[in-house]
Amino acid sequence: MNEMKQNHNISIVRINSVEKREEKKELTRTALKTENFNMANSTFITPPPTSDIDHMPNVFSLSTPPPPPTSSIFDMIPCDITTGGDQKAGSLGFMDLLDINQDFGASASLFEWFNQNPVVGSPQQQQSFVPSPASTVPETSEVLNNPATPNSSASISSSSNEAGEDAFQQVKAGDQEEEQDQDKNKKQLKPKKRSQKRLREPRFAFMTKSEVDHLDDGYRWRKYGQKAVKNSPYPRSYYRCTSAGCGVKKRVERSSDDPSIVVTTYEGQHIHPSPIIRGSIGIFADSSGFGAATSSFVFPQPALYQQKHASMILCPLR
DNA sequence: CGTGTTTGACCGGCGC
DNA sequence: GCGCCGGTCAAACACG
Numbered sequence: 001m002n003e004m005k006q007n008h009n010i011s012i013v014r015i016n017s018v019e020k021r022e023e024k025k026e027l028t029r030t031a032l033k034t035e036n037f038n039m040a041n042s043t044f045i046t047p048p049p050t051s052d053i054d055h056m057p058n059v060f061s062l063s064t065p066p067p068p069p070t071s072s073i074f075d076m077i078p079c080d081i082t083t084g085g086d087q088k089a090g091s092l093g094f095m096d097l098l099d100i101n102q103d104f105g106a107s108a109s110l111f112e113w114f115n116q117n118p119v120v121g122s123p124q125q126q127q128s129f130v131p132s133p134a135s136t137v138p139e140t141s142e143v144l145n146n147p148a149t150p151n152s153s154a155s156i157s158s159s160s161n162e163a164g165e166d167a168f169q170q171v172k173a174g175d176q177e178e179e180q181d182q183d184k185n186k187k188q189l190k191p192k193k194r195s196q197k198r199l200r201e202p203r204f205a206f207m208t209k210s211e212v213d214h215l216d217d218g219y220r221w222r223k224y225g226q227k228a229v230k231n232s233p234y235p236r237s238y239y240r241c242t243s244a245g246c247g248v249k250k251r252v253e254r255s256s257d258d259p260s261i262v263v264t265t266y267e268g269q270h271i272h273p274s275p276i277i278r279g280s281i282g283i284f285a286d287s288s289g290f291g292a293a294t295s296s297f298v299f300p301q302p303a304l305y306q307q308k309h310a311s312m313i314l315c316p317l318r
Numbered sequence: 319c320g321t322g323t324t325t326g327a328c329c330g331g332c333g334c
Numbered sequence: 335g336c337g338c339c340g341g342t343c344a345a346a347c348a349c350g
Contacts, residue, residue, distance in 0.1 A: 230340090251341090
């Protein structure tokens with residue numbers, strides 16, 4: 001297990017669905033120049049090297065017990081993502097990595113949790129993750145409480161630029177406004193053969209430190225494109241949810257700065273339950289506007305899950 | 319045969 | 335207006 005030192009840092013970023021042009025310009029200017037990782041209008045927090053994780057200001061952690069108030073970091077540890085797995089799909093259970101059903105307290109989902117525990121980019125805007133007293137640890141927390149190894153970590157972070165702070169904190173209201181804005185945009189656009197101006201759905205990005213590109217999040221995806229990424233040796237893959245009528249898309253690419261980091265960006269919301277399975281879970285509760293009605297990050301049988309995915313059990317780093 | 323991937327062409331937005 | 339680039343299409347192909 002000691003050789004399984006690789007960390008699987010996962011950063012999650014709520015991306016405002018209506019990226020304002022000025023923000024985009026700014027992001028473009030600063031792209032790849034700072035610790036903040038920018039990708040096509042999206043701002044990501046770059047997962048730190050393992051040794052630096054304690055210094056990461058914008059990273060949540062997911063382990064129990066919660067970190068001290070002075071730290072916004074908590075760690076989630078899939079101890080081994082290289083064993084077994086879905087080789088055919090070349091993917092790893094995303095939720096195996098993400099495994100975020102713990103410690104969201106009363107929040108119905110990660111995203112609801114985010115809404116309740118917003119974290120924004122600037123240090124003074126950050127807040128530590130401290131479960132509310134009313135929070136109840138899910139029954140499934142047993143997974144969390146039975147760490148197998150302390151050798152790897154994953155984290156979730158969220159950020160937004162300062163201009164988007166309010167939108168970040170007012171997700172639902174924001175989505176409604178965004179829809180209105182999108183309608184405006186549509187009207188202003190001249191009709192196109194291919195489509196009226198593509199509506200930019202809310203997006204959500206994950207940064208995962210992983211050896212596999214395509215993380216299995218429980219949904220079925222069809223790859224519909226792959227493009228070379230400028231200034232990166234790694235291509236970007238485009239996937240669409242295969243469920244009829246579901247327009248959710250995701251992009252997967254590797255960070256050029258750190259090839260071990262996979263950036264997965266979801267766009268849109270599922271209009272159907274997760275087809276799986278695998279112990280599990282859907283991702284993206286619709287309460288936040290991101291998704292499947294089913295979700296909520298619940299492991300129905302944590303013990304079984306732990307057994308099946310023993311090599312990826314979460315465990316505290318320190 | 320159904321499903322998913324690959325890949326070159328195409329479209330549209332944007333900056334210069 | 336032009337070129338770049340991100341995103342998408344769709345035909346060909348692979349695979350079970």
